[in-house]
Amino acid sequence: MTAILTIVFLPFAASLFILVLSPVLQKVQVGKKLGSAVAFVPFVCLSLIIAWIPELKSGAPAIFNISWVKTYGIELSFLVDGLSILFGILISGIGFFVVIYSVWYLSDKEDKVKFYLYLMMFMGAMLGVVFSNNLFGLFTFWELTSISSFLLIGFWYHKEASRYGATKALVITGLGGIAMLAGFIVLYQITETFDITKILTMGDTIRSSPLYVPALILIFLGCATKSAQFPFHIWLPNAMEAPTPVSAYLHSATMVKAGIFLTARLSPAFSGTAFWTALVAGFGLTTMVVAGVLAIRQTDLKALLAYSTISQLGMIMAMLGFGTQYSGEAAVVHILNHAAFKAALFMVVGIIDHGCGTRDLTYVGNLRKEMPHSYKIAVIGCLSMAGLPIFGGFISKEMFYESTLHMPFAPVPFLIPTVAVLASLFTFAYSFKFLIWGFFYKAPEHPPHHPHEAPMLGLASPVFLALMVILLGLTPGLFSHALLEPAAAAVTGQPADLHLGLWHGINTPLIMSFFTVVLGTVIFMRLKKINAVQDEVSASVPWLSPNFVYNKGFLEGIPLLTRRCLWWFQSGYLKHYLFVIIAFVMASVFMFSVSQGWVLQLDRLFKTEMTLVQGLTVAFLICAATATAVFKNRISAILSLGMTGFLVAFLYVVMGAPDLALTQYLVEAVSVILILLVFYFMPPYFEEKATQNTKAVNIGLSVTVGVVMCFYMLMVMDSHLVQSISQYYLETSEKLAGGRNVVNVVIVDYRGFDTLFEICVFAIAILGIYAMLRLKKKTNTKTREATLK
Amino acid sequence: MSSIIFKSIVKVVSPILMLFSVYLLLRGHQLPGGGFIAGLMTSAGLVLIYLAYGCERFDWRNRSRFFYFLFSGGLALSFLTGMAGLFVGGFFLKSGFTHMHMPLINEDWEFASAAIYDIGVYLVVCGVCVSLMTLLGEEK
Amino acid sequence: MIGMAANIAFLVLAASLALCFYRLIAGPSLPDRVVAVDTITTVIIAMIAVYCIKESNAIFYDAILVLSILGFVGTVSMAKFLGKGGRIFGE
């Protein structure tokens, strides 16, 4: 319990600690000390996770629960099994090296406080993701990784490209996150739990549910965006704007692996259907090929690694998609391999960048003499990446080939192995591009600085990682039993038995590897020409790239479109607004009452319930109201408005409402005087020039409103169903309230509360009016005085 | 410039108007009338004075506070009547009335809390309308 | 009989009202319209009075008083607005 909490929350605690102390830390020059101190955090986590490994074998996965939202079964619960241990080790282990590396990498000018704050937050979030046992615990950490990676990628926020990359990452992974949220909820509808362990046992229920496909698509959308699967991969190259330690961390072991992790985590519950294979493997293979093609085009080493990462992630995804036990094991193995060599390579790029002031192959080349140590590391990393023997990469690539041969639901017999080889060709090519162009060929231009090697502090991490790569190739058994088998078991749902080794005799995969090397060399040789063709293609059909959709469509297009639409819709004209509002309300009132079966009952209409004088009053009322509307002279209009009011008041008289009549007369008169007082300062009516159409539309709406209200009134007059509560007032007014004027008693007694607030309305109105007329003036004089001074 | 005919008429009409408004206020509980009507009536009377004599005659600076406290006080009065209901009658706005025999004049008078409430209303309406008229009348 | 007479009275008054409305709408000058409105007010007062007779109820008598005052106030303010000189609430 304590251990797992420590593992997950220690980084958070560290970041909180940094946050709280940040005012102090900002002032004191922290120098390198902060980084060294922070390195203890991943170290502690790593140790704790490694200490867990023995326990793994002895028993069932350990689970801890902290209830969060009971209502929905959302908990903070943790699951420690092989998969989470594997990822935990990657996250904390590589995290440790990254922190060490960053101590060298970050110059004193950088805001280290913020860097480690974000980094620790990110690490905690990642550890949370992999150890979560509740989908929403996982989701929480998942979104936290989005936010903290957003902060990390945008660390150099003064750079436009950084901000662009950060936003892009956030938007695209955010899209996935939202889909995933929905997917989890759909999954909940199948399983009625968010508990991952429970879900994993319900594989058959899930696969047979009608909601299986939507749940899978939605959840996988989250994984695919996070793991930069085509076409969602576009955020990753732009994320390279981050400081290199961040890239090394995010794109080798952590952030991008989160999608892989979740796919692997849920595969026991979801995999094994044709749809799963088509979706996951389809995405994986496509990504692998496309990213490989794009990677060979890059001249920026970091971009090259970025595309390479995408391609490798595609490969892992494909293996998970095959859904066999063997492919699952292969995926696990490659996860580990990829993390090791990719982190090492990123760090090398960082060293090159530092040493040369650039990392573009146009300027950088022939570094093997100036940077001998880096060169050695790069050799190890690249060969492993290319899948050449004695390195870990070879083992996992062989396993990949093997699994393509035995995949279920294969559409056409040799298609998938061919695609696998095709993709690996590019892997081979870009690995060698990195190595040969960077360390052997001479670059066309000179770099800004004369290249120099990094000191020990910078080299320590990549060296260690390179050693790991070698170990993974030479003695894979060292890891397989303790680490990989439990992980593979978690992925496949069956106990795993790994026999990793460099040599399995001459078999189909080996032959495929042979072809890979041969054809890969051919591609590498023709690289310049291929690149030229690629440049031509991308220049002539820019819309082919998903980036085009994001940049032109999302970033520019939607704001432009919405601005246009908004300019039309939210036009700024009060008249327009009123028009829409009135039309909408009237139309829907009409619609709903007709749809509820309103019909005009003519026979009831002509039963005269009106006295002569009432009828006459109403007739004159109609005249006066019409006159108000049509007068071209404002004084005449006010006069007829006044008459309308007086007639309404007279209507109150003849309807037996003396209080009302008095009030209406008074209010009307005072209103007219107010209107006059205000009109005094304002110009007379101007001629309203309007087009024939506008006039027609205005009159049309007015008539509509008239008709609808008229018909509403007919309904009102037709429906007196029950005795109103007024009988009570009439009976009790004198007895209980001591007043004979029932209306007044209602106002001041039965409904005195209304009246209290009504006089408040009065008071508020006059305060507001006072402010409008007087406060403004005061301020004006003050500002005038101020400007004079 | 106002006509002196008008001015002289206002001298007669306005006090009667005010008296009438008080009449409307006090009998509101039994017959048509009440705080609003009376308040507006008083304002109409004041409008008449303003029309005849202009509002410059009445120094805003001195009167504004008077009108201000008129409506604030009215609001407070109504509110306090409601609060009295709370403390005496057990409910906010609980009203009460009593018939009292006036010894000297030998009449039955009704005392109702609602009447006090209505006076508050009257003061608010008066204060607000008059402030409004004065504010607008003084606009230049 | 009173009821009959009242109804006839209403009709006569309505006719008068119609004449006033004609003047209100036809003008031609603004003072004409103001006169029309002043007269309408008077006619409405008469209508209330007739209503009182018809209903034999003096409840609306205050409306007569109020309206006669308000008609005056309205007319005067209109006259001040239309006439020469300063503001409505100016001397």
Add this chain to the structure above:
Amino acid sequence: MRAHWVLNLVLAFIWCLLQQKLTVSEFVIGAVLGYIIIYLHRSVLDDRKAERRTLSFKEYVVYLVRIVRYTLVFLYEVLKANIDVVKIVLSPKLNMTPGIIAYKMDVKTDAGITLLANSITLTPGTLSVDISEDRTTLYIHALHIEDAEDLKKSIHDSLEKYSKEILG
């Protein structure tokens, strides 16, 4: 302040009429309310220096008689006026020679001028339109101005004479 006292009494009386009760208590209430109202109206009522005059009892009686006489004359004139108007309005052809004349007044007090002007308006064929700045000339619109001097004389002899008797 005589006018104030009269007004106060009138208000108290009106209060009683409004209450439809002529009792002492109502009268007292009316008087008190009237006093308050007059107090609040002080700046309006005292807009000009009122001429102070003391009247003896005899004068009061004469005064009352004059008021009654004026009222009668006035009502008679009003009726005449209306018949006049009816004649004009209902005749098929509107035969009249309207116009505005200037009329020099003898009355000096505001109240007198007001009374005169109102009376003129309510009586046959005439309508007070305006007063000159110096309060001496009344501009009268008349429907029949065959002889302006004749008209002036008739006003002078009846309405103005009686108005002056009451309100100077």
Add this chain to the structure above:
Amino acid sequence: MASEWLTLILLLIGLFFILTGCIGLYRMPDVFCRMHATSKATTLGLVFILMATFVHLGFGAVGLKAVLAIVFAFLTAPVGAHLISRAAYQRGVKLHEASAIDALRARYPQEALEETPRDQD
């Protein structure tokens, strides 16, 4: 019964005058002449009708409000007419062409009239 007849007669007279006033308003040639009709006939008509109500309802119900209303009518109607006609003249409303003299022209020479009245007619 007698009071009922009296009511009817008063009512009838009142109606007659009001209607006449309104016809005058309708027929008269200019605003000043129209005002003659309304300020006299209509006011008197109203007074008669108010008297009718007084007779019909009796002192008990109406009190002297009727008297008050009548006094009000006599006080205010002429003042209203005076103010409107004055405003009309100041705005430059033309007298009927049959008009014989215009003494007020001396007081308000053409140029002293409101050149552009606040609101055009």
Add this chain to the structure above:
Amino acid sequence: MTHLLVLPVLIPLTAAILLLLFRFVPMARHVVIVVAAVSVFVVDLILLSTIQSEGIQTYRLGGWPAPFGIILVGDLLSGIMLVLASIISVCALFYSFGYLKEDGQRGVFHPIFFFLWSGTNGTFLTGDIFNLFVMFEIMLISIYSLLTLLGDKKQVEAGLKLISMGLLSSALFLAAVGGIYAFAGTLNMADLAVKIKPHAGHPLIAAVAMMFIGVFGLKAAMMPLHFWLPDVHSSAPTPISAMLSGILIKVGVYAIIRVFCLIFVDLQETFQVFILTLACVTMFMGAMGAVAQTDLKRLLAYSSVSQIGYILMGVGFFSVAGMGAALFYIISHGIIKAALFMAAGILKKMKGTTEMSAHGNMIKISPMYTLFFLIAVAGLGGIPPSSGFFMKFQVIKAGLDGAFYAPVAVALVVSLFTLFYLVQSWQKVCLLEQKEAPESGPSIKLLIPVGVLALLCLVLGIAADPIIQLTTAASQQLFTPELYIQAVLGAM
């Protein structure tokens, strides 16, 4: 009989009146403000817990029995709204001290503010349809006054828009009340529910219900009745913008919930598609509007429109889960949006504009500001563990539970845009370099309420369970209107 229920209305009213009377004594006014604000907050909390433990509370104003007098009714919904209102009001009040410098302005602002508060509380408590109208008017007129208080051109102009639409809606409200009174002869909402029940399908009832949607929808800024909102929210003095977005637009939603869960229970099905469609349109168009903005306050205003769409969607599901989600959304959004508006107001104070291009580099000027802003952004963007996550989660869950796939899809897409425009605005304000540095950093007086609200957003997320239980309970209560009716009218 306890007077607890009437206190949320009475205390602010007392305060407002005292503030009026103490117009010329600034010290006394400050004391009144502090005492009143704190006591309303405490009373609201006590009231909520009382309702939780003892069920629906009623208070007969003036002592008049149920359908005849005005009854105050406190159910869980009201209790929740009251507490939310007091949280936001207290913060806005605190903020206003830093925001309004002149005593003249404060002297007008604070009394009206308390009237507004009282009216808002009254709206939540009243059980009478016409009293609801009066309370609405109190709120409207207060908003008009507060909006135009400082007299900027934009404010005046927005005021004109608001007041014309407000008067229109008032007329519509009256027409609807007329219709329903003609039909049922009563104004008490519980009594109306009883009287209307047998005639649910009557066309007049449908027309009246639609009019209520129109009136309340206008208040809630439901598309296409939202037109006033962008102008008003963006131009109002910031404490008022915070109040408007935080609580006052929710009043419209509250009223829709109230009438549709009590009076028009049987019309829920009839109006479901309509409400859901409008909710989707509102949500989508609001977000699109926000994307196009360059002014932070206006962006936030559009965002409010969009978020109202979510809330209406939750309501429109007409299920316990949906309503619970909507209630949680109301709380959470109120707090977050108030924080965001106040954050925008700080910018306004610093440079006199909220145009985002004029600001930048807040991360250097004030890291705390940046942090609070970010928390609020993450909250509205629905990032766990902020309360914003749960608001979105619940709405989506309720929608999927009810098989409303299309609205859920819209909600999902819109939430992406929400995250996008918020993050962009945060970047523009906090990260972007800006040549002209402001003269001074944000004043601490203004920053504190923002921080409090931002933290509250986090706390509400981390301790979401009790709130969710509360809103679910409130929602269950709403779907058993018999409880309400019985509490008001007694055993039937």
Add this chain to the structure above:
Amino acid sequence: MKLLLPLAIGVLFGAGTYLMLQKNILKLVLGLSLIGHGANVILISSGWIGSGQVPILGKEEGAPFVDPLPQALILTAIVIGFAALAFLLVLSLRVYRDLKTANIEEIRGQRG
């Protein structure tokens, strides 16, 4: 005859709407006033019984009383409407002074 009242409502609302759709700010004020009248008339006719006694107690015999409650409601509505109208008027004056025009189309607010 009964049709007249709905007709009047229609005309009040229709004319009000027509005025609100014009350009002059003053017409907006007038239009809103008309609509307010219309709403009040709807409200009063919700207690409609053709004709009846004024709800002032005293003589209980005779025709039934007119429903007093809508009257009380309208009274409140009138007063509130008056306050709002006053505010609107002053606001429109403010608009005219600040923006130098009384044409609503020229005081187009912020677009978009």
